Amino acid sequence: MNMLEQLQEVANLAQASKWKRLQKRPLGYILAQLRRRLFPKGEWTVQANTFWGPKMQLLLPASLDIYLTGGKTHDSEIRLARWLIQELKAEDQFLDIGAHYGYFCLLAAHLVGPKGQVQAFEAASTTFRILAQNAAELPQLKPNNKAVAQKAATLKFYEFSNKHSEYNSLHLEQFEGEDWFAQDPPKVHDIEAVCLDDYLLPSAFRPKLIKIDVEGAEYEVLSGAKAFLSAHSPKIAMEYLAASRDNAPHLAAQSLLAELAYFPHIICASGHLERLNSSVEDYLQRKGEDSDNIVFVKA
DSSP: OOHHHHHHHHHHHHHSOHHHHHHHSHHHHHHHHHHHHHOTTOOEEEEEEOTTSOEEEEEETTTHHHHHHSSOOSHHHHHHHHHHHHHOOTTOEEEEESOTTSHHHHHHHHHHOTTSEEEEEOOOHHHHHHHHHHHTTOTTEEEEOOEEOSSSEEEEEEEOOGGGGGGOBSOOGGGTTSTTGGGSOOEEEEEEEEOHHHHHTTSSOOOSEEEEOOTTOHHHHHHTTHHHHHHHOOEEEEEEEOGGGOOHHHHHHHHHHHHTTEEEEEEOTTSOEEEOSSOHHHHHHHHTOSEEEEEEEEO
16 A cells, blocks of 8 residues: 555545544544543643554644544645655655644655655744654654744744644734633743754755744744745745634735745645635635645746
8 A cells, every 4th residue: 555545544534433433443542532531631642653654752632633543634734745745755855844743744754765854843842852752763854943933033932732732833912812722821931043044055955845834923934034945946835824814924925935936836635736826815715714735836
């Protein structure tokens, strides 16, 4: 079974009934559900089998889908994985900004092999600890416990509990109106931030693809990378929010990329790219989605 077929099994499980998921991993499913209900604010470390084979560390309940199915199960994440499988080749280079526990950079490290190179940035200290454990036996994967911003600086970073750890961010205001925010306020700490032009241009690292998932800091990340993007034209996969979710940073990021002759593409169900003839906002509205992974490609 090839990797696309293995990923399709994850997609099938994501759409299956709870009974089917229970049949696939009965003990893990029952224990995870019981523990989440009995200890809703607790967290625990587990090993998960990824759909491509190797194990990875997780801190549940975040990333419960990986633990139960071997992969991230949101449709946009399945399509992103399909695209990466078809796009990344042996010896390629990949950059993951906002790597969380490392699902996509671990997949990329598997695809590019020992002669390729993957670098990952994760600013949250607890999340980075898990990422570093996952990268420990992969010499081609370098994790960095830093933020990425418009310029090198020391910044305030907001880190939520495990349940909401995928919302860890440099920008707090976007979450203050959420129902869960009052019950789960973040801790704040200082983090060193790097500018991608300063980081990449003096080095030999030339990523073919850059993935960005930074919860509102998209414009800052790209503002600090304009020279590199102009010179090397990597493809950029960016989580893009709909207008209903206060997507001003995404609009600004898209405008910056347009100035550099980048155009937005959707990832089709097959994992291939299709250039958008409308705005990303119109596309998301037509789909009825509040977010998607959009790939920007230089013309």
